[in-house]
Amino acid sequence: MLPTGSAVSVFALDVAAHTGPWRTRHPAEKALLALGLLVCAVALPTWPGAFLSGGAAAVLLAAARVPLVVVLRAARVPLLFVATSTVPLLVSMSAPARLAIDPVGLSVAAQTAGRSVAALTCLLLFSATTPLSDVLPRLHRLGIxxxxxxxxxxxxxxxxxxxxxxxxxxxxxxxxxxxxxxxxxxxxxxxxxxxxxxxxxxxxxxxxxxxxxxxxxxxxxxxxEAHRVSVPFVAATTVLLATIVTVTTGPGSPW
Missing domain, CATH: 1.10.287 (Helix Hairpins)
Known part of the structure; x- marks a missing residue:
């Protein structure tokens, strides 16, 4: 049976995607933005790459007028999974069967949690602004x-x-x-x-x-429904992604 919380989250995301101001934008634009930020959050170092990608996705969610309560409801189950998955990284077991806090595990757990939350925010940016009915018919052009x-x-x-x-x-x-x-x-x-x-x-x-x-x-x-690709939007997305990559991995970057 489907849990009530998951059902409410599905309905809320679908309503937000259909009623938001980004509804008239081409799905390819939003895919380039959200998936580009997702690649940055996964491929770049957690600090500051994943932090910048997740922060940019969060700001864009607010710019797209997605209600905060909708984002929190959709993210609570994945965040619970992230929390329970990172706890084992904080401890180590040494003989004879003794649990202890691992100093190295704290850094690993923070990096894992930060990267996961950033990736989740990027996915929510796409799902909360793009109805599935706009995406599926256009997948035929990609060979699906x-x-x-x-x-x-x-x-x-x-x-x-x-x-x-x-x-x-x-x-x-x-x-x-x-x-x-x-x-x-x-x-x-x-x-x-x-x-x-x-x-x-x-x-x-x-x-x-x-x-x-x-x-x-x-x-x-x-x-x-026909939507024209916005050249300024694509250009701004390219500049944003390039800025995140440059700040994280550029020659003058301290990280």
């Missing part, structure tokens, strides 16, 4: 088979329907006091899983029948 993009689009669409089904069944069970005790909770969760599975199977069958009635031949014709 249409079947792959269509399956991804249908899966993304079915995800929202599945979340709505889970929410409707859960509300109905709560109204009938289905979560009053542990015993009723387990029984409700089992019934919820069965009901959602039946609904998902029924929706998939209806979707298949609808495509067959409309003469589906192996590809879905989707009208893509």
């Amino acid at each position: 088979p249409p079947a792959v993009t269509e399956i991804a689009a249908l899966t993304y669409r079915m995800l929202f329907l599945l979340v709505e089904s889970v929410r409707a069944v859960r509300q109905a069970q709560a109204a009938r006091l289905g979560f009053r005790t542990w015993r009723t909770t387990y029984r409700s969760l089992a019934g919820q899983a069965g009901a959602v599975f039946v609904r998902a199977l029924r929706r998939a069958r209806r979707l298949e029948e609808g495509l067959a009635v409309r003469g589906y031949t192996g590809s879905l014709a989707v009208q893509v």
Whole structure:
């Protein structure tokens, strides 16, 4: 079953991407910016390369008017994973089975956490400003088979329907006091899983029948909204990425 927090994050990111001021920009522009910053955060030294990349992505998220609460909700689960993954780097085990704080591990943990948070911020910059419906149809030009993009689009669409089904069944069970005790909770969760599975199977069958009635031949014709690539935006992105690389690895850099 999908957790409620993850469902809220998915909906919030999708709404932010569709309603933000960067909605009319070409996806290639935002991909160049976000993925370029991601490469800098991963390939350059953590200080100051990853710090500058993550900071620039955070500033651009604010410039794109993405609500802070949306960013925090989408980042809380990955940040929890980063926190739990870096804790083992802080300690070392020596014989006989003795745990101790590793002085070298503190630096390694800080670098790992900093690079991970910077990369996460760069990914959120792209996902919070670019709807998936704008990206998938354009992947054909990159040589991605249409079947792959269509399956991804249908899966993304079915995800929202599945979340709505889970929410409707859960509300109905709560109204009938289905979560009053542990015993009723387990029984409700089992019934919820069965009901959602039946609904998902029924929706998939209806979707298949609808495509067959409309003469589906192996590809879905989707009208893509035309967006012109902004030369100033691309130039500013290039300057930003070049500045981060130069500051981090340039001859006059102290790092």
